[in-house]
Amino acid sequence: ETLYEVGQVVAGELDLTRIVEAVTKAAMQLTHAHIGAFLPPDDDRLLSSLAQYATTDGKTVTFHSLQGHVPILAAPFRVQDRLVRLNDARQTPLFAPEKEISGFPRGEEAEMASHLIAPLASRSGQRLGAMILCHPTAEHFKASAERLVQGLASQAAVALENALLLESARRAQQAISASEARYRFVTESIPQLVWTAREDGAMEYFNGQWFDYTGQHHDMDPRESWVALHPEDVERNRTRWHHSLNSGEPFESEFRLRGADGTYRWFLGRALALRDESGRILKWFGTCTDIEDQKRAARERSVALEREAGFRREAENANRLKDEFLAVVSHELRTPLTPILGWTHLLKTDDFDPAMRRQAYDTIERNATAQTQIVNDLLDVSRIISGKLKLELRPLELARVVEVAIETVEPAARERGVKISAAIADQGHYVGDGDRLQQVMWNLLSNAVKFTPPNGRIEVSLRRDEAALEIEVRDSGQGIDPAFLPHVFERFRQADGSPTRRHGGLGIGLSIVHHLVEQHGGQVSAHSAGRGQGATFRVRLPLSAPNQRPDEAPARPIALKTPETPLAGVNIVVVDDEIDARFFLEKLLQSCGARARCAASAAQALELIEKERPDVLICDIGMPGEDGYSLIKRVRQLPAARGGEIPAVALTAYARAEDREMALSCGYQNHLAKPLAPADLVAALLRLVE
Numbered sequence: 001e002t003l004y005e006v007g008q009v010v011a012g013e014l015d016l017t018r019i020v021e022a023v024t025k026a027a028m029q030l031t032h033a034h035i036g037a038f039l040p041p042d043d044d045r046l047l048s049s050l051a052q053y054a055t056t057d058g059k060t061v062t063f064h065s066l067q068g069h070v071p072i073l074a075a076p077f078r079v080q081d082r083l084v085r086l087n088d089a090r091q092t093p094l095f096a097p098e099k100e101i102s103g104f105p106r107g108e109e110a111e112m113a114s115h116l117i118a119p120l121a122s123r124s125g126q127r128l129g130a131m132i133l134c135h136p137t138a139e140h141f142k143a144s145a146e147r148l149v150q151g152l153a154s155q156a157a158v159a160l161e162n163a164l165l166l167e168s169a170r171r172a173q174q175a176i177s178a179s180e181a182r183y184r185f186v187t188e189s190i191p192q193l194v195w196t197a198r199e200d201g202a203m204e205y206f207n208g209q210w211f212d213y214t215g216q217h218h219d220m221d222p223r224e225s226w227v228a229l230h231p232e233d234v235e236r237n238r239t240r241w242h243h244s245l246n247s248g249e250p251f252e253s254e255f256r257l258r259g260a261d262g263t264y265r266w267f268l269g270r271a272l273a274l275r276d277e278s279g280r281i282l283k284w285f286g287t288c289t290d291i292e293d294q295k296r297a298a299r300e301r302s303v304a305l306e307r308e309a310g311f312r313r314e315a316e317n318a319n320r321l322k323d324e325f326l327a328v329v330s331h332e333l334r335t336p337l338t339p340i341l342g343w344t345h346l347l348k349t350d351d352f353d354p355a356m357r358r359q360a361y362d363t364i365e366r367n368a369t370a371q372t373q374i375v376n377d378l379l380d381v382s383r384i385i386s387g388k389l390k391l392e393l394r395p396l397e398l399a400r401v402v403e404v405a406i407e408t409v410e411p412a413a414r415e416r417g418v419k420i421s422a423a424i425a426d427q428g429h430y431v432g433d434g435d436r437l438q439q440v441m442w443n444l445l446s447n448a449v450k451f452t453p454p455n456g457r458i459e460v461s462l463r464r465d466e467a468a469l470e471i472e473v474r475d476s477g478q479g480i481d482p483a484f485l486p487h488v489f490e491r492f493r494q495a496d497g498s499p500t501r502r503h504g505g506l507g508i509g510l511s512i513v514h515h516l517v518e519q520h521g522g523q524v525s526a527h528s529a530g531r532g533q534g535a536t537f538r539v540r541l542p543l544s545a546p547n548q549r550p551d552e553a554p555a556r557p558i559a560l561k562t563p564e565t566p567l568a569g570v571n572i573v574v575v576d577d578e579i580d581a582r583f584f585l586e587k588l589l590q591s592c593g594a595r596a597r598c599a600a601s602a603a604q605a606l607e608l609i610e611k612e613r614p615d616v617l618i619c620d621i622g623m624p625g626e627d628g629y630s631l632i633k634r635v636r637q638l639p640a641a642r643g644g645e646i647p648a649v650a651l652t653a654y655a656r657a658e659d660r661e662m663a664l665s666c667g668y669q670n671h672l673a674k675p676l677a678p679a680d681l682v683a684a685l686l687r688l689v690e
Contacts (some may be wrong), residue, residue, distance in 0.1 A: 023156040033133035086115040088138040114140035118153040193288035215260025230256035265292040336367035391433040405441030417454035443509040452477035480528035489514040568593030575605040576620040602626035621652035632667040647688040
């Protein structure tokens with residue numbers, strides 16, 4: 001009967017607090033509980049104010065508000081979707097007496113042994129809270145109490161759900177009314193373009209900002225507002241607008257609106273439906289917000305991000321290429337060292353016949369030359385990267401440059417069974433750097449020899465048109481993969497960089513060619529029909545001089561190859577702190593007929609100069625204590641009779657352009673970079689003594 005009465009009361013009750021109190025009181029009376037409580041879900045703000053507990057003196061039930069969160073009592077509810085009965089909670093660690101339950105009187109809570117916890121859930125499964133009953137006697141609540149409490153919980157859940165629905169609707173209506181009032185105020189004060197439309201989507205109102213921006217007249221037909229949209233945006237936005245009208249979903253879209261001056265700017269359009277209590281749409285409220293600046297910033301940001309991603313990819317690729325290049329450099333440097341060190345050891349320990357010794361010397365020389373070329377290429381790359389590679393411009397015979405380069409690579413070509421043919425006509429003098437142009441030709445021809453199989457052919461031609469001299473190197477070799485062709489002149493790039501590649505090299509020769517040709521104001525290009533189709537390289541050098549002044553030395557064709565000439569009767573002082581270098585230079589000069597005296601320091605050199613009165617001074621730059629720059633300055637301070645005007649050559653491993661300039665400015669007549677071929681050193685000395 002009590003259960004029925006409670007059901008009648010709560011069925012017509014819409015006040016949430018009275019529903020909770022009625023059900024809690026009835027449950028306590030039916031089960032003779034000493035404490036009853038209602039705990040709402042933690043995340044429900046509407047129900048959170050209903051948290052309370054009740055006590056009874058046997059006649060009267062008194063309700064108390066629960067302040068804050070009640071974590072311990074709520075725990076079973078969180079893990080159970082059914083009624084929970086605890087016959088003696090004091091034996092459960094969760095309800096240990098030393099643990100305080102916020103909001104409950106500590107003494108009463110500690111005495112409670114029996115607990116009934118009944119979850120309340122809506123018809124859709126939403127949790128509405130939990131009803132909790134407590135009694136100090138263990139096993140106080142029986143199965144019958146469970147059934148009564150479960151029935152009360154079901155009635156309470158239905159009543160709470162109905163009341164919640166009504167409360168939600170009331171609050172929604174209040175929110176709509178307040179929102180409409182605020183909206184009316186906002187439309188009069190915000191800078192956005194504001195508009196309204198009927199429930200069928202027909203436009204009925206625009207604020208003043210709309211007319212100010214679009215230049216449309218206030219008495220225009222609102223249905224004509226679509227003409228302000230950019231033609232490309234009309235169809236897309238009509239489709240979205242009709243979708244919102246049919247579904248009731250908010251409208252949101254970006255589009256361009258034409259201003260009074262005829263220019264278009266980007267706007268973000270948004271619209272929400274105003275509904276009545278039944279959910280029927282009454283009208284639409286919309287705004288258009290200028291987002292032109294954001295759009296521009298987004299485009300710029302996108303470009304910046306794309307650029308940054310490109311830079312990152314380039315950096316990652318550069319790091320990968322650097323690692324690959326360092327591995328190749330290590331391999332290429334070690335390769336010639338093996339026969340050099342090997343033959344040096346064998347020559348010291350074994351007694352070979354003259355022919356074998358000659359072969360050993362040739363092998364050592366060939367590999368030392370190869371290693372020197374590697375070092376020179378690396379130095380050239382360093383100069384190119386730092387922008388310090390400079391040309392020494394003089395009039396020269398380009399035909400002779402090409403011929404000498406062919407003569408240089410012909411032995412290697414013959415050894416591989418490759419035939420070189422040339423069609424070269426004398427084209428007169430050209431102003432350029434002969435050594436660097438010979439380096440260009442040597443790189444192109446060496447590549448052609450390396451990649452052309454036995455019985456292949458290489459064709460070299462030099463011709464002239466009205467604007468330029470054109471050198472062409474064509475081979476019948478393995479050709480260039482079309483995918484690699486655009487990268488053929490890039491530094492450190494190789495078509496095959498794997499350990500199993502057939503051809504060695506650093507992958508920098510063609511990049512050096514490209515830079516040297518460009519420094520001469522020319523262009524170099526590569527052509528190939530693909531793998532196995534051979535390759536053609538064309539160098540075009542403009543007839544006008546490069547954008548550098550020729551050296552002030554007398555204009556003369558450069559000597560590309562200098563024959564060995566005796567230095568008989570020439571008195572030379574050599575200064576070098578390295579004993580091996582001094583010994584080599586002394587023997588070389590003596591073999592050419594010169595009288596050589598050696599010094600290991602600047603101080604010893606000054607003594608020898610004043611004592612010997614040499615014809616030429618050869619001096620290293622990097623020496624401990626006092627370097628070659630300081631020494632030559634001190635020499636130039638001496639009177640002529642004591643050697644102050646002695647011709648001097650700086651022979652040093654400091655081989656940069658600025659090192660050369662420094663040496664010449666300090667007083668040297670020439671600067672030669674180590675390592676140097678003996679014939680080149682002798683030729684340089686002859687030019688000084690002559």
